[in-house]
Amino acid sequence: MNSVQNVWDAVYQKIHDAYSPTAANTWFAGAQPLVMNSKQFKLQVPSDFQKEIILSRFYEQLSAIFESVIGFPIEIVIFSEEEQEERKRIAERIVDYTDITRHSLSQDDYTFENFIVGGSNKLAEAACRAVANHTEDSFNPLFIYGGSGLGKTHLLCAIRNSVRTKNPGMKILYLKGDDFTNEMVEAISQGVAARRAFREKYRYLDMLLIDDIQFIGGKESTQEEFFHTFNTLYEGKKQIVLTSDRPPKEIKTLEERLRTRFEWGLIADIQPPDVETRIAILNRKAQDLGVELTPEVADFIAQRLKKNIRQLEGAIKKLKALVILDHVEVNLTSAQTAIRDVLSDNVTVPMLIDRVLKEVSSYFSLTIDDLCSKKRSADIASARQIAMYLIREMADVSLAQIGDVFGGRDHTTVLHSVNKVEDEMETNPSLKRDVEEILHNVKAAGEEN
Secondary structure, three states: OOOHHHHHHHHHHHHHHHOOHHHHHHHHOOOEEEEEOOOEEEEEEOOHHHHHHHHHHHHHHHHHHHHHHHOOOOEEEEEEHHHHHHHHHHHHHHHHHHHHHOOOOOHHHOOOOOOOOOOOOHHHHHHHHHHHOOOOOOOOOEEEEEOOOOOHHHHHHHHHHHHHHHOOOOOEEEEEHHHHHHHHHHHHHHOHHHHHHHHHHHHOOOEEEEEOHHHHOOOHHHHHHHHHHHHHHHHOOOEEEEEEOOOHHHOOOOOHHHHHHHOOOEEEEEOOOOHHHHHHHHHHHHHHHOOOOOHHHHHHHHHHOOOOHHHHHHHHHHHHHHHHHHOOOOOHHHHHHHOHHHHOOOOOHHHHHHHHHHHHHHHOOOOHHHHHOOOOOHHHHHHHHHHHHHHHHHOOOOHHHHHHHOOOOOHHHHHHHHHHHHHHHOOOHHHHHHHHHHHHHHHHHHHHO
16 A cells, blocks of 8 residues: 555445445545555545544544554544635634734733732732832742732733842742743753752742742642742742732642741732723723724723633734724624624633633643643543543533544543543542532633633
């Protein structure tokens, strides 16, 4: 077999031998082979519906047929002509939309001056200004918590940028919690000298700013290393600022000795902005993007988007896209169109999958990359199985498609995971509570949108 067409011809003949003429002609007629390598065979079919039927009803037998023809197992990747056309249409518009979205702030642009202060974030903002100005030694550590998209990263970067401007010689470092873990693992793998360099990098700082510290929860070696780093900096009267999506006492699998240290200083929360703050944010984002926003339109959007700042920024970007691409005016009608995706109850499958991944990773203090990786530690494997189960329960997708979400895992792996969670929920009340709480969080995320 030395051509992709020859392989497909042989497979197609076996399909006719395995199924009735009606089934073979109905579901495989019009299929065209695209490309083959040692790992994948890519096949295009005329419609999305035809693709779904093949994946859900025939994929396992089709895989066996391919293996019998070429002599080794191979992943079958199926595209539809409708998908290809949609990708082409999106590609034709992507350049224009990229120009619109390019105006997002970079980390170097985050300052206290462009942070909108309201009742929901006043304490956190004031504490961060105090830290940046070295006016309050008791705010050490400063621990800020709140939901995604409420401005925690903005405040951390504002501290860093302010301190760098006023005191260029200070050693200050900002990073994500999972980056600390990744660097530590890399240092361990490279030997004693690398580990010593890693420790020196963190323990001789003047200020350490860590975003999403909850991601070190459940990672024993990372917590051990961070415990000593924290002690060294704290005892040297060096500033530590941490953010999380929840207060220290609610971070699952966080060691007690770290939890108590995180509570030594000031804990400040950030809540979703009130309507006045949301209007101020909308007006600032509109000004940055060159969109003329009337008070009526600003109030309309602010009354409907209540969850976080990213929603508000997304609405303004979408509104500008409508103005540029569809030549509409900024009014209540175009504003309603701009927020329709956020308000719609008809959640797309990709959006639902994204919500499941976010809620599962947050619940177990992992990253989405952890869930979709090849890592097999017990905590990650268990969380991954729950995510597979929830996607299977909530979304109309095949086992093979779920496998693609998790790094191209085989459909049999997905089926095993789904069945395992189903079986264990009957005898394990703790697991059942976890699944039910995550399910509630996924649905709540949709309602808040």
